[in-house]
Amino acid sequence: MNELKLLLARDEIARRVADMGQQITRDAAGEPLVFIGVLKGAAIFLSDLVRNVDLDATFDFIGVASYGNLPGPKQENVWNSTGEVRLIKDVEHSLRGQNVILVEDILDTGLTLTFLKRLLLGHEPKSLRIAALLDKPERRRLKIEADYVGFTIPNEFVVGYGLDYAERYRNLPDIRILPGALPA
Numbered sequence: 001m002n003e004l005k006l007l008l009a010r011d012e013i014a015r016r017v018a019d020m021g022q023q024i025t026r027d028a029a030g031e032p033l034v035f036i037g038v039l040k041g042a043a044i045f046l047s048d049l050v051r052n053v054d055l056d057a058t059f060d061f062i063g064v065a066s067y068g069n070l071p072g073p074k075q076e077n078v079w080n081s082t083g084e085v086r087l088i089k090d091v092e093h094s095l096r097g098q099n100v101i102l103v104e105d106i107l108d109t110g111l112t113l114t115f116l117k118r119l120l121l122g123h124e125p126k127s128l129r130i131a132a133l134l135d136k137p138e139r140r141r142l143k144i145e146a147d148y149v150g151f152t153i154p155n156e157f158v159v160g161y162g163l164d165y166a167e168r169y170r171n172l173p174d175i176r177i178l179p180g181a182l183p184a
């Protein structure tokens with residue numbers, strides 16, 4: 001796998017995730033937090049992030065799938081999803097009155113996080129913040145930003161540290177560029 005071009009090395013990721021955890025800790029001002037990771041891509045990021053949070057914290061996972069990945073217009077890359085996001089695993093407990101941090105691997109078009117933000121706001125949490133390890137702002141289709149962003153990256157398809165292509169590469173410790181990725 002090391003033939004794939006390196007974008008972010010494991011040490012760099014570890015340092016940034018530690019900073020994010022410290023920042024989240026400071027911002028929470030001593031209040032307990034509930035982290036909600038988006039399966040499966042955010043599992044590795046969440047597990048590193050929460051170990052850098054020095055607060056009373058719990059975590060859970062939520063699962064979504066996007067319907068029909070259709071190729072985009074010719075000049076665009078072909079990993080466009082159509083915008084139909086559907087819940088496949090809900091959280092176990094109500095988040096009512098809790099301080100929630102929604103944890104995602106990458107903010108791309110914004111469709112997934114827009115869907116999940118709306119869903120979680122329906123629980124009437126005390127607060128809801130978004131932590132995304134990566135942000136690809138060039139691809140945004142809906143206006144949504146994360147409160148905590150690890151790295152802003154160019155418009156490339158990346159894998160590793162939880163991110164997959166057709167379920168592969170999630171176990172790579174670094175984040176690498178997969179050239180010419182086709183729809184999963």
Ligand code: IMP
Pocket residue numbers: 038041081104105106107108109110111112113156157158159163164165
């Ligand atoms: P969005 O709904 O377009 O913002 O996309 C978010 C989801 O698309 C992420 O949770 C990833 O599963 C997937 N995704 C977007 N870009 C990439 C990438 O570069 N590599 C791997 N997965 C990606």
Ligand code: MG
Pocket residue numbers: 041164
């Ligand atoms: Mg994925």
